Amino acid sequence: MGYILLILGIALFAGGHWVKRLVPEKRAAWGDKGKGVLALAMLAGIVLMVVGYRSADVVNLWFPPAFMTHIANLLVLIGFWFFALSSINGTMAAKVRHKQLTGVKAWAVAHLLVNGDLASVILFGGMLAWAVVSVILINRANRSWDRPANVSVKNDAIAFGVGLVLYGIVAAIHTWLGYYPFPA
Structure with missing residues (x-):
């Protein structure tokens, strides 16, 4: 389970950062509320990376x-x-x-x-x-x-x-x- 959490965490962290570059029109349409959602996704990614890394065999x-x-x-x-x-x-x-x-x-x-x-x-x-x-x-x-x-x-x-x-x-x-x- 640790490896799955680790990979999911990296995906959330990276994906949250890349949204602005990959789909700028959608990101702009989300406005300030979208910034908060992406920040939470990236924070969740960091938490999942730590938990996954520490629990991986x-x-x-x-x-x-x-x-x-x-x-x-x-x-x-x-x-x-x-x-x-x-x-x-x-x-x-x-x-x-x-x-x-x-x-x-x-x-x-x-x-x-x-x-x-x-x-x-x-x-x-x-x-x-x-x-x-x-x-x-x-x-x-x-x-x-x-x-x-x-x-x-x-x-x-x-x-x-x-x-x-x-x-x-x-x-x-x-x-x-x-x-x-x-x-x-």
Whole structure:
């Protein structure tokens, strides 16, 4: 049952995000009420992903080498930096159009590197696929992009600091949940 919930959760989360891109006329006709319905569907998707992932039977596909943890931690930190860059206009923000989706891709790849079980492949592979398809859909719908103005290296450093703090908070939560993210 866990795998079914996990897949359904990914489908709800992705579908809720893609409605605006795939059927924009219908989405516009729904108005503000439609935004609420889609937000609830995406929230339900997240809940189903968590419940499904935690309840899925463990099926090991491979056993990642321990050194992958270092690479994964670096990728997760980069992912949080890109998330921060979506609000803080550093020089990197002017080079990467989809900063949050880039952050999700880095996060997903990181987790795929260190988790060799089927539930992880479905969850993190599904989120990676969602981010890749989202970039394609957004670019197809709107080819032009206005690069952020007033960018600075100082803002890159500030965004990195914000990303580092977020990384520390999430690492603490992982540790609290029993998933120690740092190798011995």
